[in-house]
Amino acid sequence: MAYYKRSRTIYSVLILICVVGFWLFENFYTPAPYSNKENRSLDNNFPKELLPSSTTDEIVEHSYYTLSYNEPFEQAEWVAYVLDKSHLTYDDRKRPYFVEDPFVSSKSADWRNYKGSGYDRGHLVPAGDRRFTKQAYDETFYTSNISPQDREFNAGIWNDLEKQVRRWAKQYGTLYVFTGGVLENGLEEIGDEDVDVPNAFYKIVARKKNNSIQTISFLIPNKPQFVSLRNFVVNIDAIEEETGIDFFAKLPNTDQKDFEATTNTVGWKF
Numbered sequence: 001m002a003y004y005k006r007s008r009t010i011y012s013v014l015i016l017i018c019v020v021g022f023w024l025f026e027n028f029y030t031p032a033p034y035s036n037k038e039n040r041s042l043d044n045n046f047p048k049e050l051l052p053s054s055t056t057d058e059i060v061e062h063s064y065y066t067l068s069y070n071e072p073f074e075q076a077e078w079v080a081y082v083l084d085k086s087h088l089t090y091d092d093r094k095r096p097y098f099v100e101d102p103f104v105s106s107k108s109a110d111w112r113n114y115k116g117s118g119y120d121r122g123h124l125v126p127a128g129d130r131r132f133t134k135q136a137y138d139e140t141f142y143t144s145n146i147s148p149q150d151r152e153f154n155a156g157i158w159n160d161l162e163k164q165v166r167r168w169a170k171q172y173g174t175l176y177v178f179t180g181g182v183l184e185n186g187l188e189e190i191g192d193e194d195v196d197v198p199n200a201f202y203k204i205v206a207r208k209k210n211n212s213i214q215t216i217s218f219l220i221p222n223k224p225q226f227v228s229l230r231n232f233v234v235n236i237d238a239i240e241e242e243t244g245i246d247f248f249a250k251l252p253n254t255d256q257k258d259f260e261a262t263t264n265t266v267g268w269k270f
Contacts, residue, residue, distance in 0.1 A: 034099070034138040035063055046082050050176055050206070053246040054078075060103045060144065064136040065125045067144055068245075069101075070183055074109035074195040075147045078180040078245060079124040083169045087129060093137045095127075101144035108144035113191020122149030122201075124179045126162045147181045148190055148197040152224035158201065161218060161229055164270065165205055171269065178204040181222070182242045198222055202239045204247060209267075213248075215259050216268045230270065236260040 044061050051059075054068035055077060065081035098111035098121060114121050124145050130136040139145075149158065169175050181198025188197040204217045217239055220232045236247050237260050248256050 034096070034135060034142070035103075046080050046176065049250045050248060051080055051250065052078055052178060053249040055244055058105060060101065062103070062139050062142070064130060064139055065145070067124075069104045069106075069108065069144055071104075071106050073183045073187075074113070074193050075183070076124060076144050076180060077183055077243065078178055079145060080176070080178050081125050081129070083129050083165065083175045083177050085169050085173050087132050087136075088166055088169060089132045091131045093127075093131055093134065096138045096141050098141050098143050098146065101142040104144050108142065109191070109193045109195050111143050111146070113193050113195045114146075114148065115191075117148065117190040118151075119148035119190060119197060120151050120154040121146040122154045122158065125177075128162065129166065129177075147201070148195060149201070150223050153220075153222050157220060157225040157229065157232075161203060161220070164229060165203070168205065168207075168268065172207050174207065176206040178202075178206075178247060180243070180245075182219075184242075200242070202243070204236060204239065205268075206248075213251075213255070213259055214267055215262075216265060217263075228270075230265065233263050233265055235263045 044063055044066060046066050051066065052068070056068060056070050058069040058071065060067050060069060065079050067076040067079045069075070070077040100110060101108040111121060121143075123140055124147060125140050127137055127140045130140050165175065165177060180202060182200045182202065183196060183198060187199065189195060190197060200219055200221045202217065202219045204215060206213055206215045215236060217234055217236050218229065218232045219234045219239055219242065225232075239245075240247060240260075248260070
């Protein structure tokens with residue numbers, strides 16, 4: 001009987017140690033960053049002349065994407081990256097931890113803000129677009145690259161759009177992609193850091209053809225959708241009006257007018 005009681009005590013202590021260890025890990029463990037100052041922008045070949053404006057001047061370059069962080073909303077207002085046909089691999093990558101972005105001056109929001117919120121940690125640069133190297137993949141798990149998304153939206157139409165963009169990359173070669181949530185006053189907030197939940201997300205896809213730029217743009221409410229992606233095609237002017245961001249800001253206005261007002265889907269096979 002004494003042996004049985006002693007075994008129960010040891011077993012209970014071990015369980016308590018495991019529970020405490022798990023709680024400490026969940027609440028205090030932070031892995032090392034996935035890039036350092038020396039290597040983080042060496043492979044970032046996004047053309048500077050195509051970058052949007054920043055409403056915050058908090059522009060961060062990682063090895064395989066660039067972002068503009070908006071501290072009051074605790075997320076990026078845009079990410080911009082190159083998606084090339086050669087990037088589309090099916091390499092099996094181990095999913096890393098979400099970590100704060102050390103290159104954002106205020107650091108990005110802790111991933112724990114999303115716990116129990118009912119929202120997904122939605123990638124802006126999809127991890128599936130960055131399987132071609134471990135660092136490219138891991139960098140998509142900086143919390144500067146996530147935004148609260150409705151789960152059915154994230155797994156549904158948003159996932160459909162990401163897969164469609166990959167199909168376009170296979171067809172057309174090199175794409176320039178811009179993504180973000182529409183950040184505005186009065187949004188729902190989650191977590192201790194008040195991460196804002198966008199009511200809608202946008203994606204702009206561009207490609208160069210001869211001496212011109214062709215684009216297609218989407219603006220989709222952050223909730224379950226059960227209709228075709230075509231229903232959410234808008235022009236870039238509409239996204240600029242919603243976000244206050246000037247896309248292709250460094251191009252001459254005459255060049256921007258050639259494509260920013262169009263919703264023409266010709267040349268983009270669905």
